[in-house]
Amino acid sequence: MTSSPDAALLGLRSELSGSIVLPGDVDYDSARTPWNLSVDQRPAAIAVPADVDDIRAVLRVATALNLGVTTQPNGHAASADLSDVVVIRPSHFDEIVVDETARLLRVGAGVNWGRALERLDGTGLIALAGSNPEVNVVALAINGGQSMFSRRYGLTARSIVAVELVDASGELRRVTDADDAELIWALRGGGGLFGVITAIELALYPGDVIFGGSLMFPAEAAEGVISAAFALANDEPELGLDVGMMRFPDGPMLPPHLRGRTVATVGLVHVGDEQAGRAFADRLRAVAEPIADTLVPFTIGSLAAVAAEPVDPMPSADFGGAVAGLDDAFVHEFVDAFLRGADLGLMRCSIRAMGGAIADELGADQSAVGAVHAEGLLNSGVLLFDPTIDAAAALQPLRDLVARYSGGGTLPTFLGADASLADAYDREVLDRLAAVKQRVDPGGVIRGNRAITAS
Numbered sequence: 472m473t474s475s476p477d478a479a480l481l482g483l484r485s486e487l488s489g490s491i492v493l494p495g496d497v498d499y500d501s502a503r504t505p506w507n508l509s510v511d512q513r514p515a516a517i518a519v520p521a522d523v524d525d526i527r528a529v530l531r532v533a534t535a536l537n538l539g540v541t542t543q544p545n546g547h548a549a550s551a552d553l554s555d556v557v558v559i560r561p562s563h564f565d566e567i568v569v570d571e572t573a574r575l576l577r578v579g580a581g582v583n584w585g586r587a588l589e590r591l592d593g594t595g596l597i598a599l600a601g602s603n604p605e606v607n608v609v610a611l612a613i614n615g616g617q618s619m620f621s622r623r624y625g626l627t628a629r630s631i632v633a634v635e636l637v638d639a640s641g642e643l644r645r646v647t648d649a650d651d652a653e654l655i656w657a658l659r660g661g662g663g664l665f666g667v668i669t670a671i672e673l674a675l676y677p678g679d680v681i682f683g684g685s686l687m688f689p690a691e692a693a694e695g696v697i698s699a700a701f702a703l704a705n706d707e708p709e710l711g712l713d714v715g716m717m718r719f720p721d722g723p724m725l726p727p728h729l730r731g732r733t734v735a736t737v738g739l740v741h742v743g744d745e746q747a748g749r750a751f752a753d754r755l756r757a758v759a760e761p762i763a764d765t766l767v768p769f770t771i772g773s774l775a776a777v778a779a780e781p782v783d784p785m786p787s788a789d790f791g792g793a794v795a796g797l798d799d800a801f802v803h804e805f806v807d808a809f810l811r812g813a814d815l816g817l818m819r820c821s822i823r824a825m826g827g828a829i830a831d832e833l834g835a836d837q838s839a840v841g842a843v844h845a846e847g848l849l850n851s852g853v854l855l856f857d858p859t860i861d862a863a864a865a866l867q868p869l870r871d872l873v874a875r876y877s878g879g880g881t882l883p884t885f886l887g888a889d890a891s892l893a894d895a896y897d898r899e900v901l902d903r904l905a906a907v908k909q910r911v912d913p914g915g916v917i918r919g920n921r922a923i924t925a926s
């Protein structure tokens with residue numbers, strides 16, 4: 472081993488089949504920048520391994536230098552400064568295999584949801600995907616994963632069948648219930664603390680006919696529409712619903728009727744035919760006339776187009792938490808909190824309806840994420856293009872609301888950047904995660920974006 476840390480990391484450049492970028496390299500800034508541009512992380516190095524041997528080499532050198540190693544495919548959920556960490560970008564691990572007979576999707580750690588779902592078109596099968604095509608499959612699944620299909624089929628973490636990873640000692644392992652039930656329990660919701668994952672296998676579910684999209688309503692109708700959407704969620708436990716508000720910036724990139732406007736939004740996904748899907752939407756239309764309507768029958772490969780979420784990197788601050796007691800009083804306070812936050816720069820807030828298969832107790836003990844009993848998961852965001860915006864102040868009314876209507880445990884994928892797993896799980900789960908971590912990585916070399924407990 473070379474003596475100085477810089478020389479040792481530089482030595483990896485000739486050893487790896489892939490590449491490594493170090494501070495001082497011309498491409499360091501572009502390589503270190505995560506999707507969330509407001510997180511200024513300055514890692515010790517950024518490695519792009521070509522194969523498992525490269526991952527082993529990175530782990531070996533980092534361990535010798537007393538550095539951590541974290542895998543960050545995109546950095547939507549980037550947090551911490553990472554100055555004593557080598558970041559792994561797994562883009563070369565890009566396999567996608569669909570086994571229609573076994574109803575299994577196998578993807579490499581570099582695959583984002585958009586590419587994976589395109590491969591499911593024509594199979595009649597769906598995976599429990601998130602709504603954004605540029606979010607990584609492994610990242611969403613191991614951190615919980617709430618899909619618009621989850622009320623019907625369950626949380627994404629619970630659909631994990633197998634995980635292949637290089638552990639802190641450099642051993643390549645295939646982890647299943649039969650091989651290591653405690654480790655796969657931890658990987659189903661405990662995040663990236665347990666190894667450098669190279670591939671994941673997820674269960675697939677029937678879904679050849681899908682209907683959905685979103686409706687937008689004027690702010691004046693917000694309380695009525697949001698109450699009606701919660702009532703619909705209550706009556707239809709398998710229907711995917713995302714209910715919230717947005718304030719559009721007053722910019723020329725938007726159509727005139729949306730510029731600077733505040734709206735109520737309802738995203739809806741029904742696994743089934745158009746007629747039934749439209750009947751659900753009619754319950755909302757009966758409350759107010761939408762100002763925009765993208766509802767359409769679609770195939771799984773078009774989920775991203777239907778969800779129409781932003782895909783380009785941007786600076787943002789997020790806050791999320793679980794809520795319960797979604798009655799009319801809650802809706803009134805939600806709208807009020809959103810409007811007060813929006814006046815300070817808050818851009819969006821939505822609540823994913825929970826319940827249905829998400830709360831299913833059968834098999835829940837096989838995953839850290841377990842059965843989630845919250846009624847909704849709130850997620851909100853402030854765009855930070857304008858440096859005068861005080862994100863903490865803009866998010867505070869919603870923080871106060873969640874404190875008043877707390878739904879208990881949430882999912883790591885719905886936590887903001889400053890949160891730890893202790894914001895999602897109870898003491899018993901945290902202790903069990905810590906015991907698995909101690910067994911598979913006693914030196915704490917592998918770092919996730921969320922520690923088990925707040926530091």
Ligand SMILES: Cc1cc2nc3c(=O)[nH]c(=O)nc-3n(C[C@H](O)[C@H](O)[C@H](O)COP(=O)(O)OP(=O)(O)OC[C@H]3O[C@@H](n4cnc5c(N)ncnc54)[C@H](O)[C@@H]3O)c2cc1C
Binds near residue numbers: 580611781920
């Ligand atoms: C626009 C948008 C839409 C979203 N929609 C949803 C949604 O519908 N449902 C939902 O549940 N969540 C959703 N999320 C949250 C998203 O799932 C999380 O932010 C996710 O963890 C980040 O995805 P990413 O690809 O950027 O991962 P990154 O931020 O790059 O990684 C997150 C963490 O996962 C771990 N990790 C990732 N890959 C590996 C690996 N190969 N080995 C070991 N550890 C690994 C690491 O700890 C890493 O820090 C959304 C986020 C955004 C920004």
